Amino acid sequence: MKLIGAFLALCVYLASGENCQAPQVTSQVYTTSEVHVSTETVVIITFSVQCKNGIKDLNLYAEFDGRNLPASQVIDSDQYQVSFSIDHKKLPAGQYQIRFFDEDLFANLRKAQRSGEDTASIQGLFTIGFSHQGASHGPWIQTEHVAVLSSVLLSYFAYSTRNQLQS
Amino acid sequence: MKLLLIVGIFSIFCVVLGTDNENARLLASKTILNQFLVEDKDLTVQYDIYNVGASAALDVSLVDNSFPDSDFQLIHGSLGVRWKRIGPSYNVSHVAILRPKKPGYFNFTSAELSYLPSEAATEPQLGYTSAPGEGVIANFKDYDRKFSPHFMDWAAFAIMTLPSLGIPFLLWRSSKSKYDGARAKKSN
Numbered sequence: 001m002k003l004i005g006a007f008l009a010l011c012v013y014l015a016s017g018e019n020c021q022a023p024q025v026t027s028q029v030y031t032t033s034e035v036h037v038s039t040e041t042v043v044i045i046t047f048s049v050q051c052k053n054g055i056k057d058l059n060l061y062a063e064f065d066g067r068n069l070p071a072s073q074v075i076d077s078d079q080y081q082v083s084f085s086i087d088h089k090k091l092p093a094g095q096y097q098i099r100f101f102d103e104d105l106f107a108n109l110r111k112a113q114r115s116g117e118d119t120a121s122i123q124g125l126f127t128i129g130f131s132h133q134g135a136s137h138g139p140w141i142q143t144e145h146v147a148v149l150s151s152v153l154l155s156y157f158a159y160s161t162r163n164q165l166q167s
Numbered sequence: 168m169k170l171l172l173i174v175g176i177f178s179i180f181c182v183v184l185g186t187d188n189e190n191a192r193l194l195a196s197k198t199i200l201n202q203f204l205v206e207d208k209d210l211t212v213q214y215d216i217y218n219v220g221a222s223a224a225l226d227v228s229l230v231d232n233s234f235p236d237s238d239f240q241l242i243h244g245s246l247g248v249r250w251k252r253i254g255p256s257y258n259v260s261h262v263a264i265l266r267p268k269k270p271g272y273f274n275f276t277s278a279e280l281s282y283l284p285s286e287a288a289t290e291p292q293l294g295y296t297s298a299p300g301e302g303v304i305a306n307f308k309d310y311d312r313k314f315s316p317h318f319m320d321w322a323a324f325a326i327m328t329l330p331s332l333g334i335p336f337l338l339w340r341s342s343k344s345k346y347d348g349a350r351a352k353k354s355n
Contacts, residue, residue: 030243030264036314038200038211042262044244059251070259072248075228081245083262085200085213143316147324154332 019102020051020058020125029130031091035137040085045098045128048079061106063119064098065090068110071100093134099124190284191224191255193217195296197231197278204302205310206270209242214278214296217258224253224282226291229261231278238273239265246278253282270306275299 027047032038049058060071062082071080082098101109101124109122193216200211214231218224228249234241244263253259267273277295284292 028243032211034209036202036205037209039202040200042200042211042213042264044262044264046244070250070253072229072250072259072261074245075230075247075249077245079245081248081261083244084260085262138314139316143318143321147321 018055019104020049020053020055022052023126024050024052025126025128027128027130029128031130031132032088032135033133035088035135038085038135041088041091041132041135042083042085043091043130043132044081044083045130046074046079046081047128049126059103060125061101061103061109062098063101063109063124064096066119068106068113088135091132091135093132095129095131097127097129099127101125189221190288191218191222191253191282192220192284193224193227193253193280193282193292193294194219195229195278195280195294197275197296197299199275199299199302203310204267204273204304206267206304206307208266208307208310210239210265210267212263212265214261214263215258216253216260216280218253218255220284221255222285223255224284225286225288226251227253227280227282229278229280229296231263231296233276233278234265238268240268242266267304270304272301273304274301 025047027045029046030042030044032041032043045062049060051058056078057073058080060080062069062071064084065086067084069082069084071082073080082100101122105123105125109119109124112119112122195214195216198213198215200213201209204210212231214229216227216229226249229247231246234246242264244261246263248261250259275298277298280294280296281291282294283289
């Protein structure tokens with residue numbers, strides 16, 4: 001009985017050794033800041049993962065807004081990158097979270113997606129949060145319009161005052 | 168009847184030729200997402216890879232050597248990445264941000280792709296992305312002249328118009344107050 005217990009424990013240990021334990025993530029996020037620079041809002045997340053059990057070369061997947069994004073590995077580096085483009089209107093300014101999964105956890109996510117279940121409850125490996133300042137279209141009112149408006153107002157004021165005086 | 172038979176055989180022939188074999192087949196496109204290409208402003212390059220084959224593509228690597236260091240600076244993302252596996256009918260996208268160092272014409276050429284089309288394959292399959300073609304990188308000064316809000320210029324203009332508006336106004340005000348003062352004295 002004890003032997004069976006020990007054997008099972010060993011199995012669990014070995015199995016868990018294949019997955020990343022307690023990942024430490026350092027990340028850098030870029031989001032489009034100006035509409036002139038890109039016709040769609042682009043989000044680039046470059047990150048590196050340190051696993052407590054020293055596993056490298058992970059197969060990671062990200063999930064954002066229902067889209068599954070496989071993470072790419074930067075050649076000659078231990079960094080990973082996830083990038084996607086989305087319509088400007090669909091990503092307004094704000095704080096966002098993107099979940100990351102390893103192979104096994106991603107299989108759970110895919111199962112939930114296929115069966116139409118709520119995917120928000122699926123446990124991921126880690127989450128990276130980022131804030132998007134919004135893709136600016138330029139100032140709300142252009143300065144030329146402000147100049148024209150103020151000169152029109154000024155001339156109207158002058159004209160009406162003159163009429164008042166002359167009447 | 169004969170025509171129908173010929174058309175039938177021809178279409179079967181086409182279908183047989185057109186069906187993919189069991190291997191993966193990747194199609195890749197490279198697009199520049201910018202509305203305007205301007206010196207010293209971000210240039211967004213997007214790469215899309217589609218697996219139109221029947222099996223997963225393994226050890227996919229995308230390398231773009233078409234941006235020389237003398238002309239472009241890499242700001243975000245990477246120009247050399249790899250994916251372990253792209254499944255059949257899947258697509259992945261990759262984006263990099265660069266900054267042009269010089270204005271002028273630039274021919275945007277293809278990036279290189281390499282992958283193993285099946286698990287049994289030993290030789291990597293090489294391919295290229297589509298090329299966006301030639302683009303013009305505008306001078307920063309020209310872009311700025313056209314698009315920046317020019318706050319300082321308008322403020323300077325407002326200050327310059329002050330004398331031509333202000334002096335007559337002040338003259339009128341001073342004479343009006345004198346006249347009103349005289350009238351008040353007279354009526355008293």
